[in-house]
Amino acid sequence: MSARFDPITLEIFWRRLISIVDEADSTVSRTAFSSLLRDAHDYTCMFTDRRGRELAQGTFATPGQSGAMALGIKNLVAKLPEDGHRPGDVYITNDPWALAGHLNDVCVISPIFFEERLTAFTACVFHHSDIGGRVSSDNHDVYEDGLFIPLVKLYEAGEPNEAVFEMIRWNVRTPDEVIGDIRSQIAANHVCAEQICQMLQDSGLDGLDDLADEIIGRTEKSMREAIEKLPDGVYRAEGIIEQMEGREDVVIKAAVEVKGSDITVDLDGSSPHVGWGGNVVYNFTYAYVFMAVKSMFDPDMPNNDGCTAPIAMRAPEGSVVNCTFPVAVAARMQIGHFLTEIVYRALAQAMPGKVIAASGGTPATMNVFYGKRGDGRPWHSVIIRGGGLGASLQRDGDHDYIFPANGANTPVEILENDTPLLVESRELLQDSGGPGRTRGGLGRRVVFRVPDDRYAPLGPVNLGIQSGRFRYPPQGLFGGRDGAKARFLVNGERGNPYGLTQLQPGDTVVMDAAGGGGYGDPMERDPEKVAADVADGYVSIERTRQDYGVVLDPATGKVDEAATASLRKPR
Numbered sequence: 001m002s003a004r005f006d007p008i009t010l011e012i013f014w015r016r017l018i019s020i021v022d023e024a025d026s027t028v029s030r031t032a033f034s035s036l037l038r039d040a041h042d043y044t045c046m047f048t049d050r051r052g053r054e055l056a057q058g059t060f061a062t063p064g065q066s067g068a069m070a071l072g073i074k075n076l077v078a079k080l081p082e083d084g085h086r087p088g089d090v091y092i093t094n095d096p097w098a099l100a101g102h103l104n105d106v107c108v109i110s111p112i113f114f115e116e117r118l119t120a121f122t123a124c125v126f127h128h129s130d131i132g133g134r135v136s137s138d139n140h141d142v143y144e145d146g147l148f149i150p151l152v153k154l155y156e157a158g159e160p161n162e163a164v165f166e167m168i169r170w171n172v173r174t175p176d177e178v179i180g181d182i183r184s185q186i187a188a189n190h191v192c193a194e195q196i197c198q199m200l201q202d203s204g205l206d207g208l209d210d211l212a213d214e215i216i217g218r219t220e221k222s223m224r225e226a227i228e229k230l231p232d233g234v235y236r237a238e239g240i241i242e243q244m245e246g247r248e249d250v251v252i253k254a255a256v257e258v259k260g261s262d263i264t265v266d267l268d269g270s271s272p273h274v275g276w277g278g279n280v281v282y283n284f285t286y287a288y289v290f291m292a293v294k295s296m297f298d299p300d301m302p303n304n305d306g307c308t309a310p311i312a313m314r315a316p317e318g319s320v321v322n323c324t325f326p327v328a329v330a331a332r333m334q335i336g337h338f339l340t341e342i343v344y345r346a347l348a349q350a351m352p353g354k355v356i357a358a359s360g361g362t363p364a365t366m367n368v369f370y371g372k373r374g375d376g377r378p379w380h381s382v383i384i385r386g387g388g389l390g391a392s393l394q395r396d397g398d399h400d401y402i403f404p405a406n407g408a409n410t411p412v413e414i415l416e417n418d419t420p421l422l423v424e425s426r427e428l429l430q431d432s433g434g435p436g437r438t439r440g441g442l443g444r445r446v447v448f449r450v451p452d453d454r455y456a457p458l459g460p461v462n463l464g465i466q467s468g469r470f471r472y473p474p475q476g477l478f479g480g481r482d483g484a485k486a487r488f489l490v491n492g493e494r495g496n497p498y499g500l501t502q503l504q505p506g507d508t509v510v511m512d513a514a515g516g517g518g519y520g521d522p523m524e525r526d527p528e529k530v531a532a533d534v535a536d537g538y539v540s541i542e543r544t545r546q547d548y549g550v551v552l553d554p555a556t557g558k559v560d561e562a563a564t565a566s567l568r569k570p571r
Helices: 007-031 063-079 162-169 175-203 209-227 282-297 338-347 412-418 527-536 541-548 561-568
Strands: 043-049 054-057 090-093 105-114 117-127 152-156 233-241 250-259 262-266 311-314 365-372 378-385 422-428 444-449 458-466 487-490 500-503 508-512
Touching: 007 043, 007 054, 007 117, 007 175, 007 209, 043 063, 043 175, 054 063, 054 209, 063 105, 063 117, 063 282, 090 175, 105 175, 117 175, 152 162, 152 175, 162 175, 209 262, 209 282, 233 338, 250 338, 262 282, 282 311, 282 338, 378 412, 412 422, 527 541
Parallel strands: 262 311
Antiparallel strands: 043 054, 043 117, 090 105, 090 152, 105 117, 233 250, 250 262, 365 378, 365 458, 422 444, 444 508, 458 500, 487 508
16 A cells, blocks of 8 residues: 555545545535435445446445446446547446346446546446436336437547437437436536646645555455454355245345355355346346445445455346346336345344344335326326335334335425326335334335326326335345335226336325335333334324234323233243
8 A cells, every 4th residue: 555645634535535426426416407316315325446347436425326336337448449549538328237227227427637638537327317228117127118229429528429419319219308407417416526636736745656555445344344243154044035926936046155255145045037137147146146245244435446355246147136237227227226134134143233034125116107297298207106114123123114225205385396296195105114123124115106186197198117015015134024015006996016007097006115124023112112103193003912922001091010911931
């Protein structure tokens, strides 16, 4: 390591790097057109050194995008000739196998020059609401998923490539929004580049190479020290993920080998790729494997290339966790989000205090709506929602939480502003959290209606759903019980949550997200906490006896200690 940076100076530089990428992040919030970006925060800003090694990412980056970019940007930079970049160049691609796993994640990459020398790269991935194609989880191949943009120059030496802009514009339903969001990405990259150059000028550095080596090297050392504390061994787990109706369930097998300061996650034995959009590319699989390992061993460690160095992954080519072109990948989160949970399960016996039970926000619920307004204008909107977070050794799970993705639930007001839909109710679901010594977080219900008055859209409203937990509930840990399952109802009847649904004016939809799994024996839960859950409306008084062995006075809500002790007495 270089001796140029004492600990205080290094910390000052690190904090400035984070503030730079967070400023780029806030630029997106101020300039993005889509509510999926402005409000749900489904994007990631980052920058790398000139070799493509991740140096810093935004504080609110999503793990699926940032983890995949850490691998993908490095590979893309290695393919590009270093002497082929010029100031003002901007590249664009949404190649799922190169980056974040589906066509909606569009990446804009810009080289950064300081004093006429290539110094770094900055990149921004947006989950674009609209990328054309057939908006459904049950697509048959990537061609149905939408517009595929190979790595091309969007700007060359500051001059826009209008042909690329036109190609995008004519292949999406809402071109003004899509092009506006791409320009927001360019603006974020510009802010990042400008601020990095300002930092180098202020500090007297001639580049980022030495600083990058120092930060990445220290991070790798810290990560390895954390891993070395766990005994060597191979820890195994298996997960079952529901498929579409009538198809065989997906099996994910994980063998996590700890050897010294290295971890290898082997997914051999996992199911082959599926005939719908749940297939996961290698980068996206690695992203959520990495997220699990890092969150267990050192969650507060800076996110950069050093974190990934000790973590290797093997995934059979052609499997659902390392799919091959041209299979459909649009709904890759429906399987990919489970990787974190399965790695947790594998390491639960070795690290019981560092894992959580299964979550109802795994996978996140994504609803893609599109149709036409009364005046014929097309509209298109995407919202994401969570479920109950799984409980941990230390605390109850949070309610309505998106995990392991790092998104935000879309506000009702935004959905009603962006679409003709009307939200009739949104509430937490009582008794949906899995009972345990610590309780799983609650799922939530959203009820919305397609209006049938003069404001109704022309023709049907198309609803594409990406979700899960309809057949298999989130599992509890160490004696904790399962959370409630998800539900999707159209006009009171069970709908098809695995494909495209056409809604007519007057139709009402109920979407229940799953609750989180409980942790530990529910009979060991503090009776006063059970009474507080009833007072808060999280648990019904009828369920306290059967789930927790707690008897409450229905008039006062207070614990009947004698009756509770008798009910909990071993028999």
